[in-house]
Amino acid sequence: MASIEMRNIVKQYGDGYPAVNDVSLDIADGEFMILVGPSGCGKSTLLRMIVGLEDITSGDMVIGGKRVNDLAPRERNLSMVFQNYALYPHMTVFENIAFPLRLSKTPDDEVRRRVNEASDVLELKEHLERKPANLSGGQRQRVAMGRAIVRQAEAFLFDEPLSNLDAKLRGQMRTEISRLQRRLGITTVYVTHDQTEAMTLGDRVCVLRKGKIQQVASPRELYEQP
Numbered sequence: 497m498a499s500i501e502m503r504n505i506v507k508q509y510g511d512g513y514p515a516v517n518d519v520s521l522d523i524a525d526g527e528f529m530i531l532v533g534p535s536g537c538g539k540s541t542l543l544r545m546i547v548g549l550e551d552i553t554s555g556d557m558v559i560g561g562k563r564v565n566d567l568a569p570r571e572r573n574l575s576m577v578f579q580n581y582a583l584y585p586h587m588t589v590f591e592n593i594a595f596p597l598r599l600s601k602t603p604d605d606e607v608r609r610r611v612n613e614a615s616d617v618l619e620l621k622e623h624l625e626r627k628p629a630n631l632s633g634g635q636r637q638r639v640a641m642g643r644a645i646v647r648q649a650e651a652f653l654f655d656e657p658l659s660n661l662d663a664k665l666r667g668q669m670r671t672e673i674s675r676l677q678r679r680l681g682i683t684t685v686y687v688t689h690d691q692t693e694a695m696t697l698g699d700r701v702c703v704l705r706k707g708k709i710q711q712v713a714s715p716r717e718l719y720e721q722p
């Protein structure tokens with residue numbers, strides 16, 4: 497687990513108006529932070545700079561007390577959970593979860609131990625031999641999170657993970673993600689443009705507008721605002 501500190505972060509694409517314009521934000525260890533705002537306000541760009549998929553024009557990105565501006569994504573030990581879950585259709589649930597450990601050549605018994613531990617937390621134990629095609633949307637999302645857990649990532653990053661789902665499944669998944677995040681206590685940054693998600697999921701909500709922070713507040717504070 498790690499805190500994420502952003503100090504005067506700027507992202508300038510070409511010579512237009514900055515996509516992210518002097519953003520300073522502290523996300524505490526174990527906190528669930530929502531980034532919300534209209535399309536084009538800079539949410540995805542900010543998330544991609546945290547993960548390291550986008551260069552920072554100026555400012556400092558500090559994760560777990562360490563400046564990471566010049567670190568490649570794989571050196572940051574964060575886990576991005578995508579909209580489409582990015583699961584391998586030909587692999588079982590077990591192998592999908594184990595995938596990052598196979599890449600790092602972790603010994604078999606250690607792989608089994610960590611995958612079993614993760615699938616216990618995620619209630620996937622009965623599904624380890626199934627393929628993703630035979631899982632529900634919610635189960636697939638949990639497999640994707642299992643992959644993040646076995647890596648012992650320091651934070652989860654979500655980029656609009658529910659925007660392709662129908663309303664019913666979206667509601668179920670909101671509950672699921674919230675429950676898991678609390679159980680794991682892992683630092684989470686979650687991008688959405690959905691007001692309901694913003695108001696129900698996070699410890700705090702950061703409202704962005706035209707690349708700037710307009711407000712950072714708890715959902716309750718936002719709700720009680722005139």
Ligand code: ADP
Binds near residue numbers: 533537540
């Ligand atoms: P959001 O996720 O809030 O919809 P983005 O971070 O995707 O916003 O985009 C913020 C601004 O940066 C927008 O004006 C967008 O057009 C611009 N932008 C995003 N990615 C690029 C890019 N690769 N090249 C140029 N401009 C970009």
Ligand code: ADP
Binds near residue numbers: 630631634661
């Ligand atoms: P998506 O592809 O958008 O993730 P899915 O096709 O997985 O959505 O799910 C569509 C609906 O069907 C959801 O309500 C989901 O819970 C249900 N569903 C999908 N697969 C299964 C399954 N194997 N068992 C039970 N319900 C399923």
